[in-house]
Each structure stands twice: as C-alpha cells, then as structure tokens.
Amino acid sequence: MPEWLIEEGIGERRALLIEGDEVLAAKLRWPGELAAGDEFEGRLLRKNGARGLAEHPSGREVLVDRLPRDTSEGASYRFAVARAAMTERGRFKLPAARPANEASPIAEDVFETGIPVRRLPSGSWEEVWHAASSGEIGFAGGSLLFSVTPAMTLIDIDGDLPPRELALAAVPEIARWLPLFDLGGSIGIDFPTLKAKLERKAVDAALEEALADWPHERTAMNGFGFVQIVARLEGPSLLHRFAISRVGLAARMALRRAEMVEGPGATLLTVHPALKAKLKPEWLAELERRSARPVRIEIDPGLAIEAAAAQIVGHDD
The missing domain is CATH 3.30.2320 (hypothetical protein PF0899 fold)
Known part of the structure; x- marks a missing residue:
C-alpha cells in the first residue's frame, strides 16, 4: 500500500507518497502556514451577505464565506480553513475559510497521519524539487512545460512526434506530475492540434483513464487541442512556490x-x-x-x- 513519508526539514516539512520504489505524490508545508482543514475560533470583522472577513487568533485576516444570516460582526465563530494563503504575481490572496459546520470534507492531513522518517529515500525529493524548479518534464519524443499564471497553471506540450502520438505520449506524464507538483485549481493543457474528432476522442479517453484516481473535473478537447481541468485548490503547489x-x-x-x-x-x-x-x-x-x-x-x-x-x-x- 502507498504510504506518506514525512521529513522534518529545517524551515519546511516535506512529504512524499511512496509505493515500493515509486513516488506518487508530494507535498510541502512551511511553519506557520494555515493549512486546509485547520479549525480556529475567529472573530468576524466584516460581513457582506454570505461573505466576510474574520480574524485568526494569530492576528491574521481570513476570507470567509457561507456565513449564515444570523452571524454578526464582532462575534466569534468556529471556522475551518478551505484554502491556504496564495501568493501570485502581483497579488496576495488571503487564506479562505468557512463556518466549521459548513466546511466541505478535507482529505486527511498527511503531515499528521504520515510516517515520520529521518530522511526521505535517496534522490526522491531531489527529483521532484528539480523538476518543479525547471518547470520542464521530458519524455520520449517530447516534453511538458509548466507555467504558473494568476488565472491558471498552463501545460504546453512540445515534441517531434506526429501530433496524435505526441498527445497520447504526454498523457501518462501529465497524470504522473499533477500530484507530484501538488497541483490544484484551474489547469489548462495545450495539446497539439488534432483535426480529426476521433483523434481528439482518443486523447480524451486516455486522459480519463490516466486521471481516474485523481479527483477533478475536465472539459473535452476542443478543436485547438485545449483541455481545461479543475481540481480542488487547498494551497500553493510546488510550482507556485517556485514562481x-x-x-x-x-x-x-x-x-x-x-x-x-x-x-x-x-x-x-x-x-x-x-x-x-x-x-x-x-x-x-x-x-x-x-x-x-x-x-x-x-x-x-x-x-x-x-x-x-x-x-x-x-x-x-
């Protein structure tokens, strides 16, 4: 069975999901960050309909939504963090939370349930780290180029294979690196343009199979080779941190x-x-x-x- 291994680094905590010799997913957390699933007693500073601004016990401000009608400014309520703070080019997005009884279920906190180890398996964290640093993943006949933008994370596919073969060869690499980079939110994939509808359907089917165990929603490939994926966003990915x-x-x-x-x-x-x-x-x-x-x-x-x-x-x- 896959197991999360946790390495307590200096200035950060590192986590890898490992099955045998294969690394399946990665996560990174820095001290003091509010993480998805964290609950806190916070004072409601401002309210505008179902949205507002609350104060965390640390003094930090947190965006809140799904506020019941009977909540009042100045009163304290129990909240659960839905998304950690995000820094993007040119702006800072406050953490987001909801009333604890309105919060959507969050996957287990692997940093609390994982297995502490003195050191992650040799070379495993380095591979993920260097890949996130470069934003480029090579595969036989092509490469993936990941780019972080304020609107979405874009994946560009390039190579010298015929368009259909290149698109299909990219699919397993995309499926592998989405969890390794801990990606969420809106993700756009720019496949080679495939004019034949049957070819586009073949890539859609390959994506469906490759991402079957990764929770998300996805559009079908359009005539320009573009596919959009939306997955739960709980905090900054490794790519966002490097950006x-x-x-x-x-x-x-x-x-x-x-x-x-x-x-x-x-x-x-x-x-x-x-x-x-x-x-x-x-x-x-x-x-x-x-x-x-x-x-x-x-x-x-x-x-x-x-x-x-x-x-x-x-x-x-």
Whole structure:
C-alpha cells in the first residue's frame, strides 16, 4: 500500500507518497502556514451577505464565506480553513475559510497521519524539487512545460512526434506530475492540434483513464487541442512556490544539503549571495544542533541560486 513519508526539514516539512520504489505524490508545508482543514475560533470583522472577513487568533485576516444570516460582526465563530494563503504575481490572496459546520470534507492531513522518517529515500525529493524548479518534464519524443499564471497553471506540450502520438505520449506524464507538483485549481493543457474528432476522442479517453484516481473535473478537447481541468485548490503547489519564493526554496534546500553531509570537522555551505540573507539565524543554529558541527557560510556570485554546495572542512581551513 502507498504510504506518506514525512521529513522534518529545517524551515519546511516535506512529504512524499511512496509505493515500493515509486513516488506518487508530494507535498510541502512551511511553519506557520494555515493549512486546509485547520479549525480556529475567529472573530468576524466584516460581513457582506454570505461573505466576510474574520480574524485568526494569530492576528491574521481570513476570507470567509457561507456565513449564515444570523452571524454578526464582532462575534466569534468556529471556522475551518478551505484554502491556504496564495501568493501570485502581483497579488496576495488571503487564506479562505468557512463556518466549521459548513466546511466541505478535507482529505486527511498527511503531515499528521504520515510516517515520520529521518530522511526521505535517496534522490526522491531531489527529483521532484528539480523538476518543479525547471518547470520542464521530458519524455520520449517530447516534453511538458509548466507555467504558473494568476488565472491558471498552463501545460504546453512540445515534441517531434506526429501530433496524435505526441498527445497520447504526454498523457501518462501529465497524470504522473499533477500530484507530484501538488497541483490544484484551474489547469489548462495545450495539446497539439488534432483535426480529426476521433483523434481528439482518443486523447480524451486516455486522459480519463490516466486521471481516474485523481479527483477533478475536465472539459473535452476542443478543436485547438485545449483541455481545461479543475481540481480542488487547498494551497500553493510546488510550482507556485517556485514562481514566487524561489530564493526561499533554494535556501531551505541548501540547508538540507548541509545537513546530509557527514564526517568530522565543520560544515562549509557555499551559496549565491541572494541566499545568505534568507538563511535565518535560528535555521543555522538548528543545522549546527542536528549535525553537531559548526557551520560556515561563504558566498559565490558565480553559483546558480539553486546550486548551493555543502562540504566538510577542517576547523582551521
């Protein structure tokens, strides 16, 4: 049976759904985030019909809807988070919640029910992380290019196979990476244009089969090869995080690399200058506690942001 494995990283928690040697899905959470399913007692600040604004006990504001008629501004109510906060290019979307008794069922919180492990299987998180960083997935004869926009996540399919073969070859890769990137909301897929209706139906059937276990709604392919998918949106996907917080993600990965090196001496972590400012003192203190080694930071403007390097050096080096 597939199992969720949870790695408690420095500055983030990582989760992979694994069956045998195969990684089926991934999730990422940062400390302090309100997650879908979290319940809280909040004060209703403003009300406009069934919608309004509530105050979380932390002081953060949360959008609320499905408010009963008898709710009053200034009173406190029990709410359940439906969607975590989302940052998109040019705007910040507050978390969204509903009265606890009106909330739609949320899937189990894998970070609470999963199996804690000291380290995820070798290379498994790195594969997902680097794929999300590049936004490009290659397959025999073609590639998928993922692009995050405020309206939807777009998937462009490119390759040198004939259009029908290229579209069908892309389907299993799309089905694989939607849960690996933890994607939700509106997703548009730009397949090669298929003029024959039977060819479009063949791709629709392949998509239906490949996504049978992934909850969603979907349009049929139109004459231009476009398919729209809508899935429950509970928070930022890995792609969204890279679009908005690339340096923060790279800083956390740098700490992970430093934590993984072994041996006596000191940890030398070499990073792009932009990363140094993101390495919080408490994170570095936690790295020293976990590794039982002092940590030194050096900067190298020639390094890519994602290419931090960690090694063990002598105390006097």
